[in-house]
Amino acid sequence: MISxxxxxxxxxPVSAKAGFWFVICSCVQSGIKFIASPIFANMMTVExxxxxxxxxxWFSIIYIFATxxxxxxxxxxxxxxVKYPKDRDGFTSSLQGLLCLNCxxxxxxxxxxxxxxxxxxxxGMSQYSVMCIELIGYGFMLIWSLRMRYENKYISLxxxxxxxxxxxxxxxxxxxxxCNLEQEQAIIKNTSAGIMAFVVGLIAFLMSISxxxxxxxxxxxxxxxxxxxxxxxxxxxNVILVQSDRIMIANxxxxxxxxxYSVAYNLGVTAQVITQALVxxxxxxxYKKIEKGEEADVKKTIVPLxxxxxxxxxxxxxxMPEVFNLxxxxxxxxxxxxxxPVASGVMWAFIYNIYxxxxxxxxxxxxxxxxxxxxxxxxxxLNFICIPIFGYMAAAYTTLICDMVYxxxxxxxxTRQIKKKAVYKNILPNxxxxxxxxxxxxxxxxxxxxxxxxxxxxxxxxxxxAVVLIKRDYIMKAxxxxx
Numbered sequence: 001m002i003s004x005x006x007x008x009x010x011x012x013p014v015s016a017k018a019g020f021w022f023v024i025c026s027c028v029q030s031g032i033k034f035i036a037s038p039i040f041a042n043m044m045t046v047e048x049x050x051x052x053x054x055x056x057x058w059f060s061i062i063y064i065f066a067t068x069x070x071x072x073x074x075x076x077x078x079x080x081x082v083k084y085p086k087d088r089d090g091f092t093s094s095l096q097g098l099l100c101l102n103c104x105x106x107x108x109x110x111x112x113x114x115x116x117x118x119x120x121x122x123x124g125m126s127q128y129s130v131m132c133i134e135l136i137g138y139g140f141m142l143i144w145s146l147r148m149r150y151e152n153k154y155i156s157l158x159x160x161x162x163x164x165x166x167x168x169x170x171x172x173x174x175x176x177x178x179c180n181l182e183q184e185q186a187i188i189k190n191t192s193a194g195i196m197a198f199v200v201g202l203i204a205f206l207m208s209i210s211x212x213x214x215x216x217x218x219x220x221x222x223x224x225x226x227x228x229x230x231x232x233x234x235x236x237x238n239v240i241l242v243q244s245d246r247i248m249i250a251n252x253x254x255x256x257x258x259x260x261y262s263v264a265y266n267l268g269v270t271a272q273v274i275t276q277a278l279v280x281x282x283x284x285x286x287y288k289k290i291e292k293g294e295e296a297d298v299k300k301t302i303v304p305l306x307x308x309x310x311x312x313x314x315x316x317x318x319x320m321p322e323v324f325n326l327x328x329x330x331x332x333x334x335x336x337x338x339x340x341p342v343a344s345g346v347m348w349a350f351i352y353n354i355y356x357x358x359x360x361x362x363x364x365x366x367x368x369x370x371x372x373x374x375x376x377x378x379x380x381x382l383n384f385i386c387i388p389i390f391g392y393m394a395a396a397y398t399t400l401i402c403d404m405v406y407x408x409x410x411x412x413x414x415t416r417q418i419k420k421k422a423v424y425k426n427i428l429p430n431x432x433x434x435x436x437x438x439x440x441x442x443x444x445x446x447x448x449x450x451x452x453x454x455x456x457x458x459x460x461x462x463x464x465x466a467v468v469l470i471k472r473d474y475i476m477k478a479x480x481x482x483x
Contacts, residue, residue: 024158032165037266038327039169041259043176044185046331050255051186053262055123057243059131061236066106066135067099068228069235071142076227078284079360081150082291083223089212092147095224096205097215099139107132122250127190134194137201144204150284160204167196233369234356237376244376245395248383257392263328264335264396267320268342271313275350278305283357290361295427302354303432309350310440313343315464317447318457340448341396344441348403351437355410358428362417371409375402400441407437 041049069075077095084091110128119125141164148157175192176185209215245265250258282305289298317340324336352371359368382398411430418427450457 024154028158028161028165032169034266034270036169036173037263039173040176040189041263041328041332043173044189046256046259048183048185050250050257050259050262051123052189053246053258054121054250054255055127055131055186055190056262057246058121058123059134060239060243062106062110062131063135063138064232064236064239066103066132067139067142068102068225068232070095070099070224070228071139071146072235075231075235075360076224077143077146078150078287079227080220080223081284082287084220087212088147088150089208090214090217091220092143093208093212093214094217094220096140096143096208098221098224099143100136100205100215103132103136103139123190124187126187130191130194133198137194137198140201140205140208141197144208147208149280160200163203164197164200167200168193171196230366231360231369234372237369237372240376240379242399244380245383245399248380248387249392249395252387253392260332260335261338261392261395263332264338265342267324267327268339268396269346271309271316271343272346272349274312275309275346278309279350279353279357282354286357287361290427298427299429302428303436306351306354306433306436310347310436311464311468313347313440314443314447315461317343317444318450318461318464321451321454321457335393336451337448338393338396340444341400344444345396345400345403347437347440347444348400348407351433352403352407352410354433355407355414355428358414359410359417362420367413367417368410371406371413374409375406378402378405404437404441407434 040052044052063069070077080091080095081088107128114120114125114128121128123131141160145157145160148154148160171192172189175188179188181188246258246262249261282302286298289295320339321336324333324339356368356371379398379402382401383395386394386398411428411434414428415430447457450460
């Protein structure tokens with residue numbers, strides 16, 4: 001069996017091998033993060049873990065302004081790889097130089113505001129410098145990773161992913177074990193992780209400039225800024241949709257509730273380990289297909305992938321009660337019913353990321369931002385109304401509603417862009433894609449009522465496994481991403 005697998009692997013095209021290892025990289029990164037969540041939840045008090053949650057949420061928001069999301073897989077980078085094929089090294093190192101400068105300027109501004117208004121993020125005064133160096137390191141690593149993905153250099157990507165993922169988890173664990181002052185746990189965890197992220201990111205930066213020492217290029221900087229600045233509302237909206245819940249829960253209910261919700265959310269997005277890896281693999285493949293005029297291949301691949309993602313999410317939900325009991329103390333038990341709506345949101349996030357990538361290819365930056373801003377604003381309004389009335393669990397349902405709004409708006413704008421600029425008009429069949437999303441959401445909410453019935457749930461798991469085994473050749477064909 002193993003020899004048969006190795007034979008099939010050797011016969012795969014480079015793009016398929018790369019796609020496989022890119023999924024592995026994302027699984028490793030997200031898997032380690034997933035494992036780390038219960039470790040820190042057990043090592044830290046609920047209140048201190050809640051402070052870590054608030055730091056992480058603000059980190060995600062400030063990341064948009066400090067790095068302009070240059071490391072995003074659906075941002076400027078892949079478009080630039082097509083636009084500047086003769087100087088990809090120069091663009092990569094220049095983009096990292098621009099990211100570093102912008103981070104420093106952003107934190108100069110934040111430092112001035114903190115001096116005037118105090119600790120307005122609520123993360124502790126010492127944590128602002130930690131956030132700055134972590135953002136620089138994280139940004140460097142993301143840009144370098146995009147380059148490795150584009151060139152199908154999966155071994156280098158796997159090594160740097162392991163270094164970053166293991167380092168930023170292992171360093172805080174060691175620091176907490178040796179310096180476990182109960183009132184300082186959040187500071188110890190954030191600081192040790194931030195230093196490690198900077199070290200790994202610096203290594204990625206040095207590898208980039210060793211290929212091309214260009215950290216400033218006026219044309220590249222201008223192109224990157226003109227492309228990504230209009231997308232800031234889009235990137236910010238995505239982050240607000242995910243992270244604002246925890247900040248608002250911490251302010252309206254308390255840090256302990258934010259910690260419980262964060263644990264539930266992290267478990268709910270377990271399937272995102274795979275979905276984000278697929279998005280990262282799909283984007284460069286899809287852009288190359290469209291560039292070659294092979295849009296029909298995109299249609300043949302996307303619909304099966306959406307269905308596969310849906311089955312994955314339902315499978316994860318069916319075994320979630322046992323996973324939850326195994327990993328987390330009883331303090332967090334009430335969060336179990338938050339997981340199904342959060343997991344459903346992963347389905348819709350996968351869908352709207354596919355549509356947004358098509359919009360961006362056809363330079364629909366403005367429409368991407370309009371859709372994203374609408375969803376984020378709706379999320380803030382619904383949270384403001386619903387959290388005080390229904391408690392922190394309401395945030396999961398408001399996020400699901402907004403994810404669906406995102407997906408429908410992005411599908412509308414992407415279809416309009418395709419009709420304007422593409423020869424092949426039916427790249428993404430909306431009725432099939434959105435229909436699958438709706439079915440998965442309905443089934444996910446039904447599964448929530450099956451949580452007390454372990455036999456029924458595992459019978460369904462057996463059925464899903466049987467379907468996967470029967471359709472394994474079809475599934476493998478769908479995820480090969482042949483160029």
